[in-house]
Structure formats: C-alpha cells, structure tokens
Amino acid sequence: DQQVKQNSPSLSVQEGRISILNCDYTNSMFDYFLWYKKYPAEGPTFLISISSIKDKNEDGRFTVFLNKSAKHLSLHIVPSQPGDSAVYFCAASEGYSGAGSYQLTFGKGTKLSVIP
Amino acid sequence: ETGVTQTPRHLVMGMTNKKSLKCEQHLGHNAMYWYKQSAKKPLELMFVYNFKEQTENNSVPSRFSPECPNSSHLFLHLHTLQPEDSALYLCASSQVRTGGRNEQFFGPGTRLTVL
Numbered sequence: 001d002q003q004v005k006q007n008s009p010s011l012s013v014q015e016g017r018i019s020i021l022n023c024d025y026t027n028s029m030f031d032y033f034l035w036y037k038k039y040p041a042e043g044p045t046f047l048i049s050i051s052s053i054k055d056k057n058e059d060g061r062f063t064v065f066l067n068k069s070a071k072h073l074s075l076h077i078v079p080s081q082p083g084d085s086a087v088y089f090c091a092a093s094e095g096y097s098g099a100g101s102y103q104l105t106f107g108k109g110t111k112l113s114v115i116p
Numbered sequence: 117e118t119g120v121t122q123t124p125r126h127l128v129m130g131m132t133n134k135k136s137l138k139c140e141q142h143l144g145h146n147a148m149y150w151y152k153q154s155a156k157k158p159l160e161l162m163f164v165y166n167f168k169e170q171t172e173n174n175s176v177p178s179r180f181s182p183e184c185p186n187s188s189h190l191f192l193h194l195h196t197l198q199p200e201d202s203a204l205y206l207c208a209s210s211q212v213r214t215g216g217r218n219e220q221f222f223g224p225g226t227r228l229t230v231l
Contacts, residue, residue, distance in 0.1 A: 002158065004158070034219060036222075041224070042224050042225075043120070043122075043206050043207075043208075043222030043223050043224045043225050044159075044206070044222045045222070046219045046220070046221065049219060089158075089159070103161060103164065104159075104161070104220060105158075105161075106158040106159040107158055108156065108157065108158045109158075
C-alpha cells in the first residue's frame with residue numbers, strides 16, 4: 001500500500017506560468033516532507049522541505065504548502081522555466097527510525113514539462 | 117557535482133555473474149543508503165547504514181549483499197541476479213542529526229541490466 005501518492009504522472013505548463021505539483025500521504029506519523037527533482041541519467045536532487053510544524057516554506061521560486069488535516073502537500077514553482085522540466089518526487093519521513101537512521105518514503109514522481 | 121559518486125554508471129551482467137556496485141560520499145555524512153528504482157515504481161529503500169552499522173534491511177533478497185567498510189564507502193555485491201532485478205540503483209548519504217531532520221543526497225545511480 002503506497003503511503004505517499006503522486007496521482008499525476010505528468011504535467012505540462014507554459015513558461016512563465018505557475019506549476020503546481022501535488023502529493024498526498026496516508027501515514028499520520030509522517031512529520032517531515034521533502035521534494036526532490038530528477039533529471040534523466042542523474043540522481044534525485046534535494047529541492048525543498050517542510051516540517052509538520054509549518055504550513056508553508058519558501059525558497060526563491062519554489063514554495064511548498066502543507067495541509068496536515070488533508071494529508072496533502074503541494075509544490076508551487078513560479079515562474080516556471082524550461083530548465084525546471086524534470087521528474088519531481090515527493091518524500092516523507094517519520095523522523096528517526098531504527099537506530100537513529102532516517103528513512104524516506106517516496107512517491108512515484110510527476111514529470112513536469114515546461115513549454116517555452 | 118553532487119558529492120556522492122557511483123561506479124559503474126552502467127552495468128550489464130548475466131544471471132550467473134558476480135559484480136559489485138560502489139558508492140563514495142565526500143560530504144562527511146554518517147549514514148548511507150541503497151535504493152532501487154524500477155520503471156513506474158517509487159524509489160524502494162533497500163539498505164541503511166548508520167555509522168557503518170546496518171540498521172535497515174527492507175526484506176531484500178540475499179542475492180544482494182551490502183558492505184560498508186567505513187562511513188564514506190558503500191558497496192552492493194550482486195550474485196545470481198534475475199532479469200527482474202534490472203533497475204536503477206541509487207546510493208544516498210545524509211548527516212543524521214538530533215531531531216531527525218536531515219536530507220539525503222543522491223549519487224547519479226548505476227543502470228543495471230540483467231540478461
């Protein structure tokens with residue numbers, strides 16, 4: 001059973017407009033959420049994160065919103081640029097697991113295409 | 117440059133072969149991870165090493181054998197693999213801190229094909 005779901009496999013957006021990528025989770029114990037970006041033939045790159053004590057975190061063109069009651073988070077990219085075209089993964093964590101290690105649960109990813 | 121390197125980048129092997137994947141992190145982190153990414157599936161955590169001790173093994177078949185000789189190096193030894201093991205294998209590292217808030221940094225991955 002998938003605990004982190006990204007229901008849109010792909011999204012196309014015009015350059016300069018807003019991109020909104022969505023993520024839902026089922027595990028109420030998740031308290032830390034991350035977004036990763038992945039280009040072809042490269043590993044995922046950390047983009048932005050948010051703790052469950054916040055409902056918004058902003059870093060330049062990227063903003064992540066968290067709605068704990070709905071178990072939903074979203075990543076907003078404004079304005080979208082062609083270089084943002086990549087696969088975006090949502091990930092979640094319960095914080096510590098095991099002997100102090102840090103386990104992430106990933107969604108399947110959403111492929112964003114920004115059209116010039 | 118990510119600070120996490122993986123070799124080889126591509127590997128083709130037969131089902132009877134034995135090979136090893138190597139990962140090295142240059143970030144001074146204390147935890148390292150192996151993930152498997154198959155087509156149209158989420159990243160699946162395989163193994164976690166924290167301070168060189170294996171703390172997680174997510175029901176991975178014994179034909180995958182990890183080794184972590186020190187906090188900078190991680191290996192994945194492969195033997196008698198199956199075609200369904202063909203996937204992208206990703207290594208990651210992180211600095212485990214009090215409070216459990218840390219991000220994982222990934223290497224570029226090894227694209228493995230089992231014939």
